[in-house]
Amino acid sequence: MKILHTVPGKSSLLLATLFVAMLAGIGSSSSLAQSPFGRGKPAPPDQYVLIHAGTLLAVPGDDPRTQVTIVVKNDKVLEVTDGYQETVDGVDVANIQIVDLADRFVLPGLMDAHVHLSSQPSFSRSRAQRGTWQGTDPAKAALNAVEYSRVTLSAGFTTVRDVGSDDQSVFAVRNAINAGRMIGPRILASGSSLAVTGGHGDGSPIEDSGDPTARLVNGVCDGPYECRRAVRYQFKVGADLIKFTSTGGFGSNTELTRQLTSDEIHAIVSTAHMLGMKATTHAYTAEAIKEAVRAGVDSIEHGFLPDDETIKMMKKAGTYLVPTLSASLPPPIFNIKDSESERIRAKGQAFERAYAAGVNIAFGTDAGTFDHGTNAKEFDMMVRFGMTEMDALYAATISTATLFGIAEEVGTIEAGKLADIIAVDASPLDNISVMHNINFVLKSGRIAKINGKMTEPFNYK
Numbered sequence: 491m492k493i494l495h496t497v498p499g500k501s502s503l504l505l506a507t508l509f510v511a512m513l514a515g516i517g518s519s520s521s522l523a524q525s526p527f528g529r530g531k532p533a534p535p536d537q538y539v540l541i542h543a544g545t546l547l548a549v550p551g552d553d554p555r556t557q558v559t560i561v562v563k564n565d566k567v568l569e570v571t572d573g574y575q576e577t578v579d580g581v582d583v584a585n586i587q588i589v590d591l592a593d594r595f596v597l598p599g600l601m602d603a604h605v606h607l608s609s610q611p612s613f614s615r616s617r618a619q620r621g622t623w624q625g626t627d628p629a630k631a632a633l634n635a636v637e638y639s640r641v642t643l644s645a646g647f648t649t650v651r652d653v654g655s656d657d658q659s660v661f662a663v664r665n666a667i668n669a670g671r672m673i674g675p676r677i678l679a680s681g682s683s684l685a686v687t688g689g690h691g692d693g694s695p696i697e698d699s700g701d702p703t704a705r706l707v708n709g710v711c712d713g714p715y716e717c718r719r720a721v722r723y724q725f726k727v728g729a730d731l732i733k734f735t736s737t738g739g740f741g742s743n744t745e746l747t748r749q750l751t752s753d754e755i756h757a758i759v760s761t762a763h764m765l766g767m768k769a770t771t772h773a774y775t776a777e778a779i780k781e782a783v784r785a786g787v788d789s790i791e792h793g794f795l796p797d798d799e800t801i802k803m804m805k806k807a808g809t810y811l812v813p814t815l816s817a818s819l820p821p822p823i824f825n826i827k828d829s830e831s832e833r834i835r836a837k838g839q840a841f842e843r844a845y846a847a848g849v850n851i852a853f854g855t856d857a858g859t860f861d862h863g864t865n866a867k868e869f870d871m872m873v874r875f876g877m878t879e880m881d882a883l884y885a886a887t888i889s890t891a892t893l894f895g896i897a898e899e900v901g902t903i904e905a906g907k908l909a910d911i912i913a914v915d916a917s918p919l920d921n922i923s924v925m926h927n928i929n930f931v932l933k934s935g936r937i938a939k940i941n942g943k944m945t946e947p948f949n950y951k
């Protein structure tokens with residue numbers, strides 16, 4: 491699995507898909523024919539899932555269809571047909587599973603562009619009390635990531651972007667999911683978030699501040715040379731993307747103002763892009779956002795305080811806003827008055843203004859600063875702040891898939907795409923709050939949740 495550690499982003503997803511396909515025996519007949527030991531074991535038969543969907547929103551933005559069958563073959567969508575299909579030509583019924591969602595609303599698996607899978611408020615609090623923010627207890631962080639990825643998948647999120655966790659722990663969990671060893675969301679992971687000395691996300695202990703290895707491992711860099719090296723280090727250990735913190739943040743009480751120089755920002759973004767990785771930055775103030783946009787950053791996390799010029803620049807450059815409205819309601823771990831982040835968010839109205847201006851908006855929550863599995867509250871807030879229900883669903887599927895660079899493979903329910911499919915009890919286009927109760931989850935063709943209950947998390951085969 492070494493190759494999965496070193497190939498980032500889209501390529502690693504494709505490789506992971508190929509790997510799972512190989513496990514499933516797809517395309518293995520030609521390699522068996524070349525075996526010097528004869529024919530070998532026959533390839534296992536293709537597995538089909540026929541999903542009878544009462545209402546299907548296959549492509550958010552288009553009208554839903556009613557009474558259709560989604561034909562899933564192994565890990566992919568084969569086709570969507572009218573009416574409720576019970577058989578597949580030439581396929582033994584033993585290899586067909588029918589899922590009755592005739593009274594449900596079916597849509598593509600959701601995506602969250604901003605989670606922290608190895609922590610949750612209780613865990614973060616204990617780390618904060620020790621005076622460090624980043625993972626000082628990798629074993630606990632790995633177990634957290636196993637549990638929280640399962641909770642996240644149960645909430646209907648089939649792909650997430652982890653933007654700052656205990657890096658080795660989250661990479662290990664990502665790889666186990668990609669290899670089919672356990673069921674969880676597809677994870678794109680940044681590893682350690684990059685920060686400057688004393689900046690937001692500098693998790694290195696005070697006593698290690700001069701230790702180059704500790705700084706590298708914790709993602710701390712100063713100046714363009716160190717920052718290029720920090721990007722290359724995260725790439726080497728397994729990052730799919732690079733996250734860096736351009737300004738202070740609520741979690742570290744480092745104010746919200748800019749912390750990185752222009753040459754540091756440009757070094758990080760250009761090195762990430764050269765290595766085929768996306769770059770995203772945590773940034774609150776207009777000045778910091780603008781410098782990142784000038785450097786070609788792919789997305790802005792939070793972005794609560796843009797000026798009009800910032801919005802124009804993001805629109806022109808195609809930069810995505812990851813609004814994390816949920817993060818404006820922080821848990822008590824953050825040593826600030828709860829109302830302070832809400833007040834700053836409301837003052838900037840970044841989400842409302844970016845939406846009105848037609849800026850690309852992805853779906854991102856900052857889960858991990860609040861409980862995992864409650865990601866859907868972001869939908870409530872998006873709609874409350876003026877987004878249509880359809881656009882909120884578009885943001886959480888097609889838009890976020892495009893930001894991730896994987897829109898060819900996921901984000902809609904169409905022939906040839908990975909079968910990531912969820913169901914809710916009623917139409918979210920009428921009432922977005924139904925997104926809190928996910929009835930069914932299929933990820934890469936495997937049933938993870940049915941009738942509101944999760945299936946076994948591990949693959950014992």
Ligand SMILES: [Zn+2]
Binds near residue numbers: 604605606653
């Ligand atoms: Zn965050």
